[in-house]
Amino acid sequence: xxxxxxxxxxxxxxxxxxxxxxxAEAALGEPAAEMVQLLGPDGTLGTDSVFSxxxxxxxxxxxxxxxxxxxxxxxxxQEATALQRQGQLALWVPLTGQEAAxxxxxxxxxxxxxxxxxxxxxxxxxxxNVDLAELLRQFRGxxxxxxxxxxxxxHLYTLVLAAQTPHAVGYAMGIQRxxxxxxxxxxxxxxxxxPKAAVMVYFGDGASSEGDVHESMVFASSYNAPVVFFCxxxxxxxxxxxxxxxRIPLSNRAKGYGFPGIRVDGxxxxxxxxxxxxxxxxxxxxxxxxxxxxxxxRVGAHTTADDPTKYRESSEEALWRAKDPLDRLEKYLRSEGxxxxxxxxxxxxxxxxxxxxxxxxxxxSDTPDIRTAFANTYVEAHPLVAEELAWFxxxxxxxxxxxxxxxxxx
Amino acid sequence: xxxxxxxxAINEGLRATLSNNPKSLLMGEDIGPxxxxxxxxxxxxxxxxxxxxVDTPLAESGIVGTAIGLALxxxxxxxxxxxxxxxxxxxxxxxxxxxxxxxxxxxxxxxPVVIRIPYGGGIGSIEHHSESPEALFAHTAGLxxxxxxxxxxxxxxxxxxxxxxxxxxxxxxxxRYWLKGEVDTExxxxxxxxxxxHVVREGTDATVVVYGPLVPVAxxxxxxxxxxxxxxxxxxxxxxxxxxxxxIEASVKKTGRLIVxxxxxxxxxxxxxxxxxISERAFHSLEAPVIRVGGFxxxxxxxxVEEDYLPDIDRILxxxxxxxxx
Ligand SMILES: Cc1ncc(C[n+]2csc(CCOP(=O)(O)OP(=O)(O)O)c2C)c(N)n1
Numbered sequence: 173x174x175x176x177x178x179x180x181x182x183x184x185x186x187x188x189x190x191x192x193x194x195x196a197e198a199a200l201g202e203p204a205a206e207m208v209q210l211l212g213p214d215g216t217l218g219t220d221s222v223f224s225x226x227x228x229x230x231x232x233x234x235x236x237x238x239x240x241x242x243x244x245x246x247x248x249x250q251e252a253t254a255l256q257r258q259g260q261l262a263l264w265v266p267l268t269g270q271e272a273a274x275x276x277x278x279x280x281x282x283x284x285x286x287x288x289x290x291x292x293x294x295x296x297x298x299x300x301n302v303d304l305a306e307l308l309r310q311f312r313g314x315x316x317x318x319x320x321x322x323x324x325x326x327h328l329y330t331l332v333l334a335a336q337t338p339h340a341v342g343y344a345m346g347i348q349r350x351x352x353x354x355x356x357x358x359x360x361x362x363x364x365x366x367p368k369a370a371v372m373v374y375f376g377d378g379a380s381s382e383g384d385v386h387e388s389m390v391f392a393s394s395y396n397a398p399v400v401f402f403c404x405x406x407x408x409x410x411x412x413x414x415x416x417x418x419r420i421p422l423s424n425r426a427k428g429y430g431f432p433g434i435r436v437d438g439x440x441x442x443x444x445x446x447x448x449x450x451x452x453x454x455x456x457x458x459x460x461x462x463x464x465x466x467x468x469x470r471v472g473a474h475t476t477a478d479d480p481t482k483y484r485e486s487s488e489e490a491l492w493r494a495k496d497p498l499d500r501l502e503k504y505l506r507s508e509g510x511x512x513x514x515x516x517x518x519x520x521x522x523x524x525x526x527x528x529x530x531x532x533x534x535x536x537s538d539t540p541d542i543r544t545a546f547a548n549t550y551v552e553a554h555p556l557v558a559e560e561l562a563w564f565x566x567x568x569x570x571x572x573x574x575x576x577x578x579x580x581x582x
Numbered sequence: 583x584x585x586x587x588x589x590x591a592i593n594e595g596l597r598a599t600l601s602n603n604p605k606s607l608l609m610g611e612d613i614g615p616x617x618x619x620x621x622x623x624x625x626x627x628x629x630x631x632x633x634x635x636v637d638t639p640l641a642e643s644g645i646v647g648t649a650i651g652l653a654l655x656x657x658x659x660x661x662x663x664x665x666x667x668x669x670x671x672x673x674x675x676x677x678x679x680x681x682x683x684x685x686x687x688x689x690x691x692x693x694p695v696v697i698r699i700p701y702g703g704g705i706g707s708i709e710h711h712s713e714s715p716e717a718l719f720a721h722t723a724g725l726x727x728x729x730x731x732x733x734x735x736x737x738x739x740x741x742x743x744x745x746x747x748x749x750x751x752x753x754x755x756x757x758r759y760w761l762k763g764e765v766d767t768e769x770x771x772x773x774x775x776x777x778x779x780h781v782v783r784e785g786t787d788a789t790v791v792v793y794g795p796l797v798p799v800a801x802x803x804x805x806x807x808x809x810x811x812x813x814x815x816x817x818x819x820x821x822x823x824x825x826x827x828x829x830i831e832a833s834v835k836k837t838g839r840l841i842v843x844x845x846x847x848x849x850x851x852x853x854x855x856x857x858x859x860i861s862e863r864a865f866h867s868l869e870a871p872v873i874r875v876g877g878f879x880x881x882x883x884x885x886x887v888e889e890d891y892l893p894d895i896d897r898i899l900x901x902x903x904x905x906x907x908x
Binding site for chain 2: 313335384409410477557567
């Protein structure tokens with residue numbers, strides 16, 4: 173499967189031109205020809221021969237949950253941006269515009285799956301029950317991680333682009349081996365086997381150019397690893413448009429590695445969920461890797477240190493705002509009578525509560541001590557670290573004495 | 583003489599290079615319309631076009647590797663790596679290919695590639711944005727490594743790096759990008775070549791060797807020490823490979839005491855190399871062991887504690903106290 177969703181024409185000469193034209197149009201916000209979409213920007217639900225049946229699994233409660241998640245993470249994003257502006261965070265990486273790609277995919281994962289994010293996957297973190305206050309510790313400059321990945325199977329953020337993609341494949345190879353061991357030990361028959369698991373790894377359209385992505389796809393393919401590559405094509409790698417990274421839809425690259433690639437409307441939470449559910453099941457069943465390209469848009473700046481007016485037109489942003497993932501789900505929920513004003517008011521109130529919690533916990537977060545960095549450099553005792561720490565203690569003690577002396581003088 | 587920041591001086595140096603040298607070109611992530619994340623290449627794409635100022639795909643191995651190919655074909659690529667911590671996907675190309683092409687070809691091939699890397703801490707940033715990996719490159723033969731500490735050097739060093747037939751890495755002290763100073767753009771170049779150290783403050787009692795971001799820190803420490811009646815000489819190393827040991831040796835023969843400070847971890851750092859060489863070359867002139875001041879043996883720590891990590895005025899003064907205690 174998947175093949176019907178891949179344009180087959182881009183490899184012959186004339187087709188390539190058409191494809192590039194389509195891509196150019198797509199860059200302006202037109203949906204690409206071969207893209208899975210279920211919920212359109214006008215809030216009406218379409219059909220898809222493969223994925224509609226996954227959408228049918230979603231009841232009203234689940235859909236309301238998707239909306240609540242998307243609204244919560246957008247509210248969190250606003251709060252974090254405000255905290256950065258107030259100097260409470262060193263930097264913030266906003267996700268507005270990408271809520272559907274993240275909530276849809278994250279909600280398709282199961283607790284036994286393991287997720288490797290990049291650094292913008294706050295929505296996925298929410299779906300994995302990561303405490304969002306802990307997630308901010310890295311951006312506040314008090315931790316290089318902030319949460320324990322073992323608690324939620326949501327790995328730490330990775331700032332060196334694409335470096336996590338081979339980790340994901342290795343982890344998936346581990347899952348595969350565990351499964352073989354379990355089979356060899358007859359655990360499946362005895363009913364004591366753990367549920368089948370897969371790995372999902374996130375990266376951006378920019379990161380897709382790094383060699384690590386290529387190598388990880390080669391490994392994934394060679395060993396048929398249960399891994400889903402989830403590329404959020406938000407159209408910009410800081411100031412560089414996707415066209416500099418690729419001339420064909422990114423999802424098509426999968427074909428070259430020999431596994432399915434699917435482009436999905438990344439602003440359509442229902443389609444993202446359906447496609448990701450399919451891909452994770454495909455991987456868990458032992459059918460190998462899948463690449464999903466979520467076609468979406470980074471509405472705001474790359475980070476709070478960035479200035480998008482330097483490299484893109486605001487009209488482009490406006491085009492994408494018209495495809496807003498929350499608006500379209502709201503339209504659908506209302507038109508189907510699945511949610512009313514009271515629901516949306518409650519969601520807004522919950523968002524404010526989350527924001528208040530985030531603000532409070534950020535203000536109250538403890539100031540770290542460099543001694544913990546000494547302690548965590550190695551697992552086992554290390555003489556050089558011990559020596560340097562001893563020097564540091566002696567050196568610091570000198571200042572304490574001075575301070576006290578000054579204090580006494582006052 | 584014009585006053586400008588280090589960032590602007592590099593920008594002007596690149597502009598001069600692109601104007602004077604039709605085969606020179608810039609390559610890197612976000613260096614085009616955005617002008618680089620530090621705006622060091624601001625305005626250059628408008629002036630020279632996308633063929634000379636190339637916004638590359640996001641791939642450091644690709645940037646350095648293709649720069650090598652361009653250089654083999656007679657071009658003069660100047661690569662920008664966005665941050666110190668992101669050079670490593672390109673490390674393989676830099677250390678196994680760029681550094682060794684000349685020697686592997688028995689001297690037949692040259693690859694005059696320049697790689698600019700903003701480096702160092704003190705900007706309150708997150709992981710991988712504050713590191714000082716210079717020793718990792720200095721250990722590799724075939725690379726030259728320089729680091730300006732003021733706008734005048736920055737303006738000329740980048741141009742001379744491009745003129746140099748060897749690969750040159752220019753480590754740019756990012757927390758000093760906004761440091762202003764006078765630049766003599768009318769001069770014929772640097773008074774001495776960019777691989778020579780400068781005595782930036784004369785003194786008679788002790789020598790402090792620093793480079794890049796720590797130069798202002800060492801000068802401030804020397805001024806503070808002067809209030810205690812100690813005359814401290816400060817040397818701006820400027821070049822990390824090669825190291826101008828002659829200038830350091832001459833200074834130590836005068837002062838008898840040496841402190842080397844850098845932000846990079848002390849262990850395995852440039853300071854150790856200087857300490858060893860000077861111990862060999864000026865053993866009988868030393869009144870005290872060479873003292874190193876640097877980062878700790880840990881990954882660069884989180885921003886909220888980086889002040890505890892980075893050598894500051896007090897750390898240099900403490901080292902001075904120690905050397906005078908002998
Ligand atoms: C190896 C590496 N090179 C450069 C950077 C600097 N950098 C941070 S984000 C970014 C753009 C990333 O774009 P993309 O992969 O599309 O993800 P997005 O931020 O758009 O979600 C760059 C160049 C980095 N973090 N890592």
